[in-house]
Amino acid sequence: MLAVAALGLCPRCGARGLFAGLASFAPRCARCGLDFSSFNVGDGPAAFLTLLVGALACVIAGWMALALDPPWWVYVITLGPATLALIVWGLRAGKAALLAAEYRRHAGEHVSKHRAEP
Numbered sequence: 241m242l243a244v245a246a247l248g249l250c251p252r253c254g255a256r257g258l259f260a261g262l263a264s265f266a267p268r269c270a271r272c273g274l275d276f277s278s279f280n281v282g283d284g285p286a287a288f289l290t291l292l293v294g295a296l297a298c299v300i301a302g303w304m305a306l307a308l309d310p311p312w313w314v315y316v317i318t319l320g321p322a323t324l325a326l327i328v329w330g331l332r333a334g335k336a337a338l339l340a341a342e343y344r345r346h347a348g349e350h351v352s353k354h355r356a357e358p
């Protein structure tokens with residue numbers, strides 16, 4: 241589960257390639273054919289993650305100001321890329337963890353065995 245989340249692996253066969261873009265899932269697993277699009281992860285982790293990373297960046301910026309007192313551009317070249325990288329990585333890990341949890345618990349849309357009569 242941890243490796244699936246951290247590395248973006250398929251929850252069924254463990255192959256790489258869960259993500260097609262920066263933080264968007266591939267349509268299906270290239271090795272076992274597991275349909276990633278049937279999982280409804282959404283962007284649930286995004287707000288929580290942004291708050292967490294934002295708070296962390298503020299704490300680091302405060303510490304830098306008090307301990308080092310650097311010029312303003314030091315904040316831009318250190319905290320800017322670090323915050324972006326942390327958000328992208330965290331979003332990937334969060335979405336992969338949610339997808340793996342849904343896969344393990346067989347969560348998803350209910351599909352009725354009976355067809356609705358017209």
Ligand SMILES: [Zn+2]
Nearest residue numbers: 250253269272
């Ligand atoms: Zn797979």
